[in-house]
Amino acid sequence: MLKHKYWVCKSANEEVYLKMLDKLKNVSDFAFKYDLHDVDDSRIAIFEFVNTDVRLHNCQQINEVYIESELDIEELITVKT
Numbered sequence: 001m002l003k004h005k006y007w008v009c010k011s012a013n014e015e016v017y018l019k020m021l022d023k024l025k026n027v028s029d030f031a032f033k034y035d036l037h038d039v040d041d042s043r044i045a046i047f048e049f050v051n052t053d054v055r056l057h058n059c060q061q062i063n064e065v066y067i068e069s070e071l072d073i074e075e076l077i078t079v080k081t
Contacts (some may be wrong), residue, residue: 026079038060
């Protein structure tokens, strides 16, 4: 069950999705598994983290870019200033 949700962009956006995909690929604890591309141009990238899934969505249906995770990953994905 994916119980944590982190909003990246309030509208579906391929450029934002690809930038976040690159950032997540550089998180040392995340193992990239695959990137799915749907017929409506939605995309989902799946990563493994501590034997659980982390999913990056560019969802055309709900018009958002967001991350879902089974575990709290906020500290791993938050940009520190």
